[in-house]
Amino acid sequence: MIIADKKPIEEIIQEVKDYDRLLVLGCNECVTVCEAGGKKEVEVLASALRMHFIKEGKEKKIDERTLERQCDHEYLEEIRDVIDQYDAVLSLACGVGVQFTAEKYHSTPLIPGVNTCFLGANEQRGMWTERCQACGACILARTGGICPISRCAKRVMNGPCGGSSAGKCEINKDLDCAWQLIIDRLRDLGRLDDYEIVAPIKDWSTERSGGPRTVVREDVQV
């Protein structure tokens, strides 16, 4: 899923302080699971903003709403009849949701309430870790199911580099060396011969380097 993290409240206040009618808009998908932008976080943030502006003696209308998804036309339509009641929307969705909402409601200012971080997994309660960089050409079949692009600090395709120490990465002792994990798993799978194949230079054109990407599936188009 997409992992996001809350923006500092000071930064949010700075961005919303000039709007008198604000809708704090959550999303019920990834950002709910990673506890950055779901219904619960919308409530907490809206309350904090109300308290802040009351203390400053400012009267503001701050409403709450959480949509099933902000990356979907259908669900975004649910706020069409109320959008004119607000001077701005503070969206706690990922960058995709914020942009989709902005595209849909062209004349309403959109402010992001979270920082979108990466594609990752729930490692443990309160800890999420990166697993995928969406390079558009998956190589996991060759690397024992462990991705060196997202998990190696140098994206080394033929690793480990000289900084791998006791299973950890040179840049951070808390970070696993992806290539140690790859070798361990290839060994356990009885496929260490794969390690002796030099991985060819990667075609990055399917990655962001190739420009903004589009997937078109004619088989599912209506």
Place this chain on the structure above:
Amino acid sequence: MSELKSGSNLEKVLKAGHFAFTGECGPPKGANVEHLVGKFKHLKGNVDAVNMTDNQTAVVRMSSLAASHIMIHEGLEPNFQMVCRDRNRLAITADILGAHALGIRNMLCLSGDHQSFGNHPQAKNVHDIDSMQLINLVTTMRDKEEFINGEKIDVAPKLFVGAACNPFADPFEYRVYRLANKIAAGADFIQTQCIYNMEKFRTFMKQVVDMGLHEKCYILAGVTPMKNARMANFMSKFVPGMDVPDSLIDRLKGAEKGKQAEEGIKFALEQIEEFKEMEGIAGVHLMAIEWEHMVPEIAERAGVLPRPVV
């Protein structure tokens, strides 16, 4: 002697069967040519080639390409280092062509230290290709006279291609296979990480020899003399992939007051003596970091002077 790939001095020395002795030099943190040239005088005549580092430890410096060219002008042979951190394949290819055009004939292919260690930790790194793929790229340009996209090159760059090897990184038992991959990718010579743990290095070299890798590639053992126990401690604790045994730190600490540097040099000289006899070792790469002025004395005491003229 088989046909030369680049005709560099280093290649000729190694192919003639001499025990090679290479040095290292970091470009200045500025455009101070005078300072750079000042370092050269300690290296000239005492080594076969000099590695010119490329934004080492991710600290920005004068480009290794420019500094290598200045070195040639001063009558020394550079081993032009290139890291994959700062360039994509277009810049890499362009710099290789430029290097050859400027008279550079040796190149060392490296991944590069992560930028978080350096003085621009906010930088975006590139890593379009890795060091293994860089070896393959430059040898393809040389041997097939083609770019990696298959297009022909009008006057191909002829470089003697080196790679690094750190026998002390983990997982230890697979380091030798990684070395084998670098050789398969096309490396002509290898310069190892600084060696301090001799016992572990002997084990590593036995694996190398058992696999016959030393017959496919020239392996130069990396030596960096310790200036004092503090440096040894620092390298042990803070330099990634470095294996400094406590016994060496204790030995330096045990030296008489003011004699720790001499003890460090003595250890380096003992290492060089052993490397001269060690099966599979074709030479020594002396990395006297910010200690270039000691190179003449170390070379003299190591008995590697005069350097062969080939």
